[in-house]
Amino acid sequence: MTNLEEALPRELLRTNRSGAYSCSTIVDCNTRKYHGLLVVPVPELDDENHVLLSSLDATVIQHGAAFNLGLHKYQGNNYSPKGHKYIREFDCGRVPTTIYRVGGVILKREIVFQHYEDRILIRYTLVDAHSLTTLRLRPFLAFRSVRQFTHENMVANRDYQLVDKGIKTCMYAGYPELYMQLSKTNEFKYQPDWYRDITYPKEQERGYASNEDLYVPGYFEMNIRKGESIVFAASTSEIKTSALKALFDEEVNERTPRDNFFHCLINAAHQFHIHEKNGDRYILAGYPWFKCRARDMFIALPGLTLSIEEQDYFELVMKTAQRGLTEFMEGKPLTVKIYEMEQPDVPLWVIWCLQQYAKEAGTEKCLKRYGGLMERLIKFIENGKHPNLKVMENGLVYTDGRETAVTWMNSTVNGKPVIPRTGYIVEFNALWYNALKFCSAMADLSGNKKDAAHFEQLAQHCKQSFVDVFLNEYGYLFDYVDGNMMDWSVRPNMIFAVALDYSPLAQEQKKSVLDVCTRELLTPKGLRSLSPKSGGYNPMYTGPQTQRDYAYHQGTAWPWLGGFYMEACLKLYKRTRQSFIERQMVGYEDEMNQHCLGTIPELFDGNPPFNGRGAISFAMNVAEILRTLELLERYNFNSGEETK
Structure with a gap:
């Protein structure tokens, strides 16, 4: 955690069922324009997600000395305020939990994203302290589409209103109000300012603009006693602050622990579920920039639902999809939010x-x-x-x-x-x-x-x-x-x-086709999109947009194709290929601690060391790995029956 070279490539994604999400690196330094603590769809504006709350810096104050636990990258490779150096432990088994130590102060921070509301909840617990401790929380606001940047301007509205133990504010017309509330009475100190030239290195890597300015309206301040927990909530709707602590516990108890490979994949599968208020159900193609795409949805649906015994959700998605398919065949305008039908x-x-x-x-x-x-x-x-x-x-x-x-x-x-x-x-x-x-x-x-x-x-x-x-x-x-x-x-x-x-x-x-695929296309991360022996082989998905577009299907490896390869192996060679397929699965299990923790990215370089690239979580890949695990389990069961 204290080594940024190791920590910054690892990302955390938490979602709800509306397509809203919270995503950053494990040290809370945003490295993409898609990162943010509260990123929500704003259908009144457009069809994109929008970053409302970019980040929240916590500062611990003792004896007049302030220790800021935040971390931002500014132009010129400058990191500030370097709060990662206070991190002592990190765990995301059930919910992401970070332990900070500043001298004699030990502060625990836990995060959950509420399932059915656009609300992020952060719980701070003072585990240990030897004297009076003050907690200061400073929100960084963006109010922009995930595909754009915000810069210091005179149009941004600086007004705010007090609400129950917090404030509400809205920077631009058309956006929802952002409610920031705490479970404890606090003082909000209005101190408006722009933090300029925050840099997103992942955008630089991809050849895009990468700088923005974020608006900070001020900060919340309160005392915190040893053993006390304070919950911060950021949302597009107001909440009774007396309910925040119970709500946090309730949300934590609903989580499947990410304590093994299978549970990580189940959690990842649920992140693609989208529940619309009108009852429609969708499968998102991936995070952070994909929408619901027809092909991806139908390829991913069996693995994301049937393979984990969630037949009901399969039927709900198909009910929505069936309406869209019928409209398409009848030449009518689509009433469903499924692209590329x-x-x-x-x-x-x-x-x-x-x-x-x-x-x-x-x-x-x-x-x-x-x-x-x-x-x-x-x-x-x-x-x-x-x-x-x-x-x-x-x-x-x-x-x-x-x-x-x-x-x-x-x-x-x-x-x-x-x-x-x-x-x-x-x-x-x-x-x-x-x-x-x-x-x-x-x-x-x-x-x-x-x-x-x-x-x-x-x-x-x-x-x-x-x-x-x-x-x-x-x-x-x-x-x-x-x-x-x-x-x-x-x-x-x-x-x-x-x-x-x-x-x-x-x-x-x-057998002949499978042998060629094995010899020329198979990698530990799925099948290559092109053989190294074919002209135009370009296995490294790096560099600016055009360079990546040329490499996208010219040698990169795709786990979802690997799922069909494994199925072909089992059909042709049956029991003799079981241990081989189990070894292939280990290659994916290794990914649970890389890239976006607990899920599988969009694609991998086609050459060693097979680095993960593209979207940080991809539905078809998670689905096909789950389907392969189910095929293996079914095959083991049937083999056992045969042996008896």
């Missing part, structure tokens, strides 16, 4: 997602709930209603991706896709074959023999063409084929043709 592979991932539900809830329940939806999706595609997914005469689906990125490999530079995957795309067609086979089986179960036979006929036509179009003489699959253009790059998208329940490939062909 028009992407051509989304309907195919929906059917895969529901296939996982059938395994957990039973085929009859799946048929009853979602049979009609799946049938409509297949016919929507087959009848040429999708704007960018056509079934061709050879039975394969065709997509135009020359001008717009249409797959998960969606990085663009100057408005053009870095990887213009177009035509017959390998995972689209693997998913299409899988969808036809699954829907044929479901139609058969429902007694609809006509549809069952029709879908089976489409599947057989697709199967033969898939092998003819994609399989090459080197035993792996082309990434995409468009007329005479065949992409020979060795990419991970062919793994889906092996991992899905219904594969158009024969057993030997599957």
Whole structure:
């Protein structure tokens, strides 16, 4: 904690169910513009999150000497006031807890984010002190979008009003009031000032502007006795301060301890849950900058819910999604907050997602709930209603991706896709074959023999063409084929043709594809997006935006792809690959103490030491690791039955 080189790359994320969050480094030095103690959506302004309370500096005063426990980075690599040097312990097993020691004073600070309110709660406990101690809390306010910076200006409103044991203030019109209250009577000393040139090194690394000024309206001051706890609350709504201590205890008791790998992943999974006030439910694609994206949501949903026995939440999300899918198919404006619904592979991932539900809830329940939806999706595609997914005469689906990125490999530079995957795309067609086979089986179960036979006929036509179009003489699959253009790059998208329940490939062909993935793409952090032997390999996701865009899918490693790789291994090699997959899981367990503690980042460099990069917490990665753990557990159980 006292070594900033070690401490600053480690981040902490706490969220609620509205998409609001609290995020910083473990030493409370904000290193990104996305960091803040209270970051909330402000739908009245726009569709972004907004940093209201950037940070809160605590100062301990004894015998007239003040010791500031805060930490900020200013221009010129200057850190002040260097409060990290007083840290003696840090633990985030249940809630993030920091122990500071200043001479004979030992102060404990604990943080929770309230589940269903946009409110951060911080509890300060004076564990030990030999004389009268004063606690001073100085809030740093931003009132800005996470994508912008604030600078000293004359427009900012400096007014504040006293409320129950605190104040409320609002810097700009259109923003909600920020309520800052304490559980103990205190004195607020109005001392308005701007703290200038605070610097965010992560933004510098990414080639962005990185400086801002933060407004401090003054500070709260109160005495604190040995053994006493004081709770500070920052929120967009007022609270009865007499309830703060009980509320803090209540929130702590609801937390699943992050005491092992699985519990960390469950906590991370819950952080992606979004509950709208109108009852809609979503899965966020990742923190701190992603929204709810259709493809990500359907890929992540089974792992984030079914794998941890939360079938109810799966059904709630699908209820919202089903409305959006129906609106999309009927050409109506969407009433759901799901982005990129028009992407051509989304309907195919929906059917895969529901296939996982059938395994957990039973085929009859799946048929009853979602049979009609799946049938409509297949016919929507087959009848040429999708704007960018056509079934061709050879039975394969065709997509135009020359001008717009249409797959998960969606990085663009100057408005053009870095990887213009177009035509017959390998995972689209693997998913299409899988969808036809699954829907044929479901139609058969429902007694609809006509549809069952029709879908089976489409599947057989697709199967033969898939092998003819994609399989090459080197035993792996082309990434995409468009007329005479065949992409020979060795990419991970062919793994889906092996991992899905219904594969158009024969057993030997599957083994050959898996072997190529193992030799050229496998890392301890998932599959590389491009083989080191292929042209354009660029495994290090670093530098300014354009440099990172070129590297994004050109060799970086993605854990969610690793999940499908492990599933393919288990399907092909069964018990002989169990210990190998368990070793792969250890590579992810190591990440629980790195980057953002207790979760998995968006991607990793494709070369050692495989550093984590991108978004600090990514739904598809957490989901696929959870799904792999469940597959392993199920396999161990079944193996045990076989042994008996």
